């Protein structure tokens with residue numbers, strides 16, 4: 001049986017760290033591709049030279065040639081510009097939209113059976129572009145949003161209670177933007193509703209911190225944005241496909257009537273397995289939650305409208 005093949009487009013902070021997590025998890029052979037000469041080649045060679053130390057049998061190559069990516073099973077798109085302090089993710093739309101479109105055209109040419117996971121911001125619109133450009137069925141194109149955002153929310157809760165990160169479950173609905181919707185009502189700590197363990201005002205402050213979680217790190221780093229948690233998050237999504245895990249994860253998925261929405265990507269809970277987005281799960285939302293979700297999705301629609 002052949003090893004799985006994973007292509008990561010963009011060998012920058014997120015892409016190279018994706019390769020790191022993929023190798024460490026031994027998810028398959030890895031191709032790191034970038035437009036920058038030397039960067040993917042150097043990072044891939046360095047990562048492969050860690051294999052004898054770490055014991056992962058992944059062949060990792062860096063390239064500038066899409067022919068090397070042919071017949072990939074999963075392709076992760078991280079190509080594009082990251083924001084700087086004072087910018088919103090939406091400010092990246094004009095420069096990144098064309099990159100996502102051109103990258104997707106190459107993916108379709110060389111890996112027509114691949115699953116495409118999109119990271120590039122603004123991610124819901126980027127995923128919409130990748131979906132429309134690819135012509136793939138919607139289960140095969142989805143984006144990184146809620147896995148990262150809920151990981152941040154879960155982190156804040158675990159630290160507040162000094163409990164294992166593993167015992168905090170939650171998810172975030174809506175676009176991957178400042179109006180995302182962390183779902184307190186569906187957040188549990190070891191099966192206990194979080195509202196029984198943390199006062200409402202503290203929870204609200206954690207919700208706000210999660211909403212601004214990306215900017216918090218951008219403001220520390222100054223020259224770019226987060227990449228350890230984002231890359232771990234998207235590679236968890238990739239792992240669910242590659243191992244047919246059927247995990248329920250919050251991802252930016254194509255809505256076809258769910259939550260009363262069509263022809264848009266937004267963060268929703270979905271079963272992720274060997275067929276990608278196997279089912280979008282519709283939750284019973286109260287009026288406040290539905291209003292917040294609609295507001296967040298409208299922000300995504302406003303960005304899609306800018307594509308012309």
Ligand SMILES: NC(=O)c1ccc[n+]([C@@H]2O[C@H](COP(=O)([O-])OP(=O)(O)OC[C@H]3O[C@@H](n4cnc5c(N)ncnc54)[C@H](O)[C@@H]3O)[C@@H](O)[C@H]2O)c1
Nearest residue numbers: 010012013014034035079080081082119120121123144230
């Ligand atoms: N969805 C999320 O939750 C999430 C999380 C983190 C980062 N991001 C986004 O991911 C993107 C990458 O972030 P980063 O920190 O890795 O940035 P980075 O600048 O470190 O890396 C981006 C890489 O893309 C490459 N690139 C540019 N155009 C390309 C093209 N046409 N083909 C191939 N490669 C190309 C650049 O050469 C660079 O190496 C940004 O848009 C960022 O906002 C999204």
Ligand SMILES: O=C(O)C[C@H](O)C(=O)O
Nearest residue numbers: 083089121214215225226
């Ligand atoms: O915040 C960013 O610009 C990157 C990413 O969307 C994040 O949430 O870390």
